[in-house]
Amino acid sequence: MKLSEVKEILKAEVVAGEEHLGRTVVAGVGSDLMSDLLTGPTADAVLLTGLNNVQVVKTAVVAGIGAVILVRGKRPAPDMVRHAKEQQLPLLTTPFTMFSACGRLFEKGLRGVEKKAVGTGEVKEGLGR
Amino acid sequence: MQSLTKTFRVQPRDFVKAGEASLKIQRLLKDIGFDPTLIRRVAVCAYESEMNVVMYGGEGKILLEVSAEKISVITDDDGPGIEDIEKALQEGYSTAPPEYREMGFGAGMGLPNIKKNADLFEIRSGKGDGTTLVMSFEVRQ
Ligand SMILES: Nc1ncnc2c1ncn2[C@@H]1O[C@H](COP(=O)(O)OP(=O)(O)OP(=O)(O)O)[C@@H](O)[C@H]1O
Ligand SMILES: [Mg+2]
Secondary structure, three states: OEHHHHHHHOOOEEEEOHHHOOOEOOEEEEOOOHHHHHHOOOOOEEEEEOOOOHHHHHHHHHHOOOEEEEOOOOOOOHHHHHHHHHOOOOEEEOOOOHHHHHHHHHHOOOOOOOOOOOOOOOOOOOOOO | OOOEEEEEEEOOOOOOOOOHHHHHHHHHHHHHOOOHHHHHHHHHHHHHHHHHHHHHOOOEEEEEEEOOOEEEEEEEEOOOOOOOHHHHOOOOOOOOOHHHHHOOOOOOOHHHHHHHHOOEEEEEEOOOOOEEEEEEEEOOO
16 A cells, blocks of 8 residues: 555645655554564554654664554654654654554555565465464 | 674663664665565664663673674673573563653563574673673575
8 A cells, every 4th residue: 555545544644754655555553562563574564653752763664664653643753753754764643543543544455464474565364473 | 795893882771872773783784785584683683682771781782793694793781681581581571660661662572572583592691790692693695
């Protein structure tokens, strides 16, 4: 799914990385736990999170995340925005809650990272981590 | 390729710089052109170990060694050390205080995650002795 589509579906506002909206995200992750991102096959996934601190950006880059979306209309702090720009990581904010945001993307066909083989971009539900 | 060795300093409790050594390592490996899956494994291990030094360790450093056959990351710090290593390696075990949990850390998944991602993983630590992690990764062509 194109990031521009994700933006539409979530009525999101782009805070950083407008120029990367053509990027494709292959799966979705909803988490407030940094180690979760580093445990699963999250390469090129979109991350939905309620955490707005600069560490989220750093962790997302290490995890190979394609874009970060803050839920419940959270505004990122200036240093978070600066880091996202530096790392070329698109950062968006959506008015929807975590549950609704995940649901909306799922409804449109985006899936979790359960069975996704790293690097292939192939998503199959139900394989487990 | 030429082999390469680089050292990065890690300051305990410095959350402004936290993670930056690992991001530099990730960038360096990308520039060399290693396989993305391999880079992700190395970056995850470097980052988990770097964050542990920042959160629980003392004055620390990360040594990166890269050759055409092998990548190794050695993280060590002169902090309080780990008294019960076996416990620390268990999934879910964490001594993270509330302020670290608020940042999204403290799931107790860092060390287990390192063990899973590295081809070779060694940990040396003891109460008052600091902590050393040796992680290495085979480069398969
Ligand atoms: N360098 C270190 N110095 C001292 N203690 C450490 C060090 N690294 C880890 N520990 C101890 O081992 C525990 C487990 O570490 P681990 O990385 O697995 O989990 P965590 O850091 O608590 O949580 P997470 O990594 O999921 O955010 C830590 O809570 C801490 O008590
Ligand atoms: Mg940890």
